[in-house]
Amino acid sequence: MKKCFEDFEVGFIYEFETSRLSVKEITDFAALYDPQRFHVDEVEAAKTHFGGLVASGFQTQLLCFVPFCKDVLLNSWSIGSPGMENMRWKRPLYPGEAMQGQIKLVSARPSSKRRDRGYLEFSLEARVNGDLTYTQEWVSIVLTCEGANEVSDS
Amino acid sequence: MKKCFEDFEVGFIYEFETSRLSVKEITDFAALYDPQRFHVDEVEAAKTHFGGLVASGFQTQLLCFVPFCKDVLLNSWSIGSPGMENMRWKRPLYPGEAMQGQIKLVSARPSSKRRDRGYLEFSLEARVNGDLTYTQEWVSIVLTCEGANEVSDS
Numbered sequence: 001m002k003k004c005f006e007d008f009e010v011g012f013i014y015e016f017e018t019s020r021l022s023v024k025e026i027t028d029f030a031a032l033y034d035p036q037r038f039h040v041d042e043v044e045a046a047k048t049h050f051g052g053l054v055a056s057g058f059q060t061q062l063l064c065f066v067p068f069c070k071d072v073l074l075n076s077w078s079i080g081s082p083g084m085e086n087m088r089w090k091r092p093l094y095p096g097e098a099m100q101g102q103i104k105l106v107s108a109r110p111s112s113k114r115r116d117r118g119y120l121e122f123s124l125e126a127r128v129n130g131d132l133t134y135t136q137e138w139v140s141i142v143l144t145c146e147g148a149n150e151v152s153d154s
Numbered sequence: 155m156k157k158c159f160e161d162f163e164v165g166f167i168y169e170f171e172t173s174r175l176s177v178k179e180i181t182d183f184a185a186l187y188d189p190q191r192f193h194v195d196e197v198e199a200a201k202t203h204f205g206g207l208v209a210s211g212f213q214t215q216l217l218c219f220v221p222f223c224k225d226v227l228l229n230s231w232s233i234g235s236p237g238m239e240n241m242r243w244k245r246p247l248y249p250g251e252a253m254q255g256q257i258k259l260v261s262a263r264p265s266s267k268r269r270d271r272g273y274l275e276f277s278l279e280a281r282v283n284g285d286l287t288y289t290q291e292w293v294s295i296v297l298t299c300e301g302a303n304e305v306s307d308s
Contacts, residue, residue: 032220033216033219033220033223034219034220034223035223035224035228036223036227036228036232036234038233038234047305048233048305049233050234057234057235057238058212058215058216058219061212062187062212065187065188065212066186066187066188069188069189069190070189073190074189074190078190079192079202079203080190080192080204080211080243080246081211081243082242082243083240083241083242083243084211084241085239085240085241086237086239087237087238087239087241088236088237089234089235089236089237092234151201151202
């Protein structure tokens with residue numbers, strides 16, 4: 001049974017660990033989406049203040065999102081997101097590093113206009129060896145049980 | 155000559171148009187990074203409120219970032235970003251749609267602690283046929299001319 005809006009309780013915590021990126025995974029992603037020299041070239045990256053190749057911040061973000069998407073959103077009546085806030089890259093992510101992360105359900109608010117949905121506000125913190133590395137906050141829109149029933153029946 | 159912090163003027167505007175995503179480009183991206191049913195499966199997507207397949211919001215974001223990265227950041231002494239704010243998905247992006255976008259330099263502030271860098275605050279709006287589709291704000295850290303000279307000399 002997929003979770004509907006009412007099945008989520010404020011204070012719910014999801015914990016995850018990200019996969020470790022190889023040099024090639026970092027440079028392949030960056031070549032497509034963020035080809036700055038410290039993301040695509042080990043030799044050039046070593047000359048910068050990073051001291052070596054670091055992952056694009058967008059890749060860091062996606063690494064954190066994928067486990068949550070698969071474990072939480074795919075088992076819910078999620079229908080998207082209106083937006084995201086406070087993305088903060090506190091520390092670069094180097095090849096071979098895993099992030100340990102925690103996502104917390106901060107608030108749950110039924111839509112004031114539509115009885116078929118509600119808004120879940122999540123907050124994420126990810127660390128490498130205890131050092132805060134990445135944070136973000138966002139809202140997921142999830143169908144209420146009534147909204148989910150309407151979709152299932154149609 | 156790559157631009158240093160002082161070369162950017164508040165009010166600078168960068169305009170771009172994104173490439174159009176095929177169904178396969180949308181589902182390939184989503185299979186890796188955001189495998190929700192309305193991003194990976196045309197038949198399932200048609201049953202949702204979207205009425206058809208839509209791009210992951212992360213792909214929408216990256217589509218807007220790539221032209222700016224290539225045309226502006228790669229021609230500057232950009233050394234990364236501390237964070238991003240106010241990502242808003244105002245409207246879904248469907249296969250075959252191009253976004254017309256504008257990125258504006260909202261503020262430029264030298265670092266109060268380090269004379270080698272400054273902070274540029276950008277604001278982005280992207281539209282499909284005039285309809286606001288995606289917005290975000292972020293800060294890029296760019297070396298000052300003095301900071302760039304130190305790196306070039308080393």
